[in-house]
Amino acid sequence: MTDYDAIVIGAGNGGLTASLTMAKAGLKTLLLERHNIPGGCATSFIRGRFEFEVALHQLSGIGTVDFPGPLIKTFSDLDVLDDIEFVEMKNLYRVVYPGKMDLVLKADRAESIKTLQEHFPNDADQIARFYDFVWEYCNQWIHVVLMKDAEASAQKYPVFFKYALKSMQEVLNEYFTDPLLLSAIGMYYAYLGLPPRLSPFGEFALVLWGYTEFKPWHIKGGSQALSNALLNKFLEHGGTVRFNCSAIKINVQDETVTGVITEDGDEVSTKRIISNAGTYNTYIDLIDSEQVPSQKYKELAGKSVGVSGFTIFIGFDEEPDKLGIREATNFLTMDADANKAYDYSKTLLPAKNMLFTCYDVDDPQFSPVGCCQGALICLAYGEPWLKVPPARYFERKYEFARHMLTILYKVFPKCENHIEEIEVATPLTHMRYLGHPGGAIYGFDHLGKDTDFFIEKASPIKGLFHAGAWMGSGGFQPTLMSGASAGRALIKSLKN
Template identity: 30%
Template sequence: MNKYDVIVIGAGNGGLSAAATTSIAGLKTLVLERHNLPGGSATSFVRGRFEFESALHELCDLGTEENPGTVRKLFDQYDCRMDWYLEDHLFHLIVPGHTDVVLPTGIEPFCQAMEKAVPGCYDSVKALMDLGRTAVEAQAYAMSPKASKLVMMTKYADFLRMAGATTRQGMNALGVPEKAQYILETYWCYLGAPADDLDFLTTVQMIYKYVVGHPGQPADKSHRLSLTLADTILRHGGDIWYNCEVSKILIENGKAKGVIVEGKEIRADHIIANCSPSTVMGRMIDPSIPRPEYPLKLANARHTALELETMYVGLTRSAQELGIHDYSTLIMSDEDPDLQFQKANGKDKGVFIANCLNCMIPNASPKGTCTLFFTTFGDEKFWAGVKPQDYYKVKEARMKDWVDYYEKCTGITIRPYIEEITFASPATFCRYLNSPNGTPYGYQVTWLDNIINRLTSMDKEQIYKNLRLTGAACENIDGYNLCYLNGNIQGRKTIQDAKEDK
């Protein structure tokens, strides 16, 4: 029977970050991963001569070398050195018949571009950027050991006001014109919650971090992030076992004591599970062991977030030859994000995202070629009605429809140049992520169930002593950068738990 200080279940973003944190601190750490490689969503795959980015649209809060953001600092802390590419434009937004705008990075260029798109909005958008800076500073201070309530109530008085308002309420309070609000809220789809549901604090921080920190990517796709984190764990004495699925978490006298893998017991003083709380309580704990009331009620009260569909296309022409100039193009069915969200739950494409990695990283595919990565939300009812024998036929029809839609909305022809094309349904995500319904978003975010509320109740949500959770369903919600940060938080919490145990 093996014995470790820490066992981390799952080598996804949160799990790798947590394991890097504990192994660097000197705790004997074991990562157990059911797949044959690390990363979860942060990976890539090959079709023909193309290597496709699996899921990362862009990293938020990366920052520049001179002015690093939280993510760059975290990877430097892990001694994960890599080449980063930054994009000078946020996105190209197309709402057919209504909006066609490209927004740049940098506060002043961004505000000027917004003013050009919506005359008269400059002052309110600049005020939004000022609030974004305040929000980022305040949250960093609130999470520091020296934080005091007095400073939070005086210097950062607006912080909690932002957390207690919806995005729509906050925008209205600043006097942001409606059309400008719709453009500013374009990134809602990266969190899976529209303006009437998402808290203003999360929205304003996200916009600010993209504008100031630039969207970014590692040179070798997101799998490089996973490989460097795995290397950090190994270099600091940790172990990673692949093809090892944890079936049970052992709880004894209210404490986590180990796991069961393929019928074998592995003991550890502390467990970090990169899993949904619903999965942990529903499948991984012996049914005879009582679940604590608060975490159980919370998990039952929350809703599983949206599902995704993706399509990957390898083309025999370069992006320049095809007329593709923007890394990230978002095609929205309606101006109003709340209507986009409603359609995201049905058969219509409320949100359609097209990413051309070659616009950010020129050598992301073989010379003279480029790749496109399409994303929209999945229709749960639609896929539930697809018979197994029709699955591939339905995917083929879906791919034809998506190509037609992209060409119609952008005026860019790609069909004659398709060399490779493949499609991932919600079932694909379910198979690889092992999350409820295959959602990469965790639980549906609301303005009442936001990052601040989750962080302040973090310890109350702990299911059992010495068992901590990380990943998209936890405190920092979804998103690559937030999962890395949450893994770091849970790793540091576990280090503190270990000290207290001694």
């Protein structure tokens, strides 16, 4: 007899859906979380009058009543749909390059094409062709990857098989040369964590198509409300959660899971574990390396730790409209070449590209009456920050933030005089709260070689399963779905 049927390490998006999936199926499940609150990235914190959203910018996969997205199915299976209120975000994004470009893309294919054609009339035909092409690619992807067409071949689905592994840049270059247009249309590279020259086209296409078709959404009460809803349902189903209690070791014997040791020194036995701690932490810090086939470390050696973020959380004592903020999602750029802008993320030099999200535009109740909050974020790797001597850390942090704010004020001059709260999070802050190397927010870098086509999902350790960004893609929808899927795989393994 073991103490639990299954233990889940980490109450991030993946850990929460994994735990709930198993508790709902009647498994005696223990969820361990190092922090005092569930969510991982999907959380909030309070400063003054503001409850700041930490990580969710645009939730994908929700869709509409007529065309529900895949994430709705996940939530419905977990019976939490009634506990979450979704808020539709009107636009995909605004992209501003001060003095050079300023346009807003709606979450609608025809409208997006129209807007881009108005701004780039010379490329009107190419823009339409590009959208057709992206949609055709995704259509073929659905048949091949999602519906697993048994007769899938390069003859039957030529676009998918030709373009899935091309770089985003290669494909964009087939259509466009205007650097501003490339910048405007390719902005979602930021959600992939890698620039066009390194991001696989297939991943980019799915993001652009996915947000346009299923619309971007947010959650009433922020992502913490989602995490709390999932945890609450887990408790209702008899699950046990321990907060402030990290797993410090996964016990493995004969390449089989036997239990977990917690930071309090408790040894808890189980034959099945879902680790939401990421494969890096799981195999390097939680399991004795002698227990892991060396092939696993070769695999990890070939991967690079992905990007983190530098975020400035700002509380304003004024409504968005009065600050000139009319879109929720604003990409601000100081260099049309995203590839070059990305290189700055590996340094402490002033960031060139950033995202400014103001949640109150679509949900006026997000912040207190008469106020609004914004998150100003750029991609940033942990490495250069780890080299900053601790004594200089705060200075560097404020210096970096100051440059970003200068750009924000350039686009939204009224913001400067209405700041009531500011909290700054560096990659090291993310490292502290997530426990990930370099504070990575999307797991490993997601190059073509790191896409699902090449990932061996099954662990060499019997009884061990993975949920979260490190074994697939980053972001809310993928991690939430990965946990549910890991939970189902674990349940299935019990029947075998």
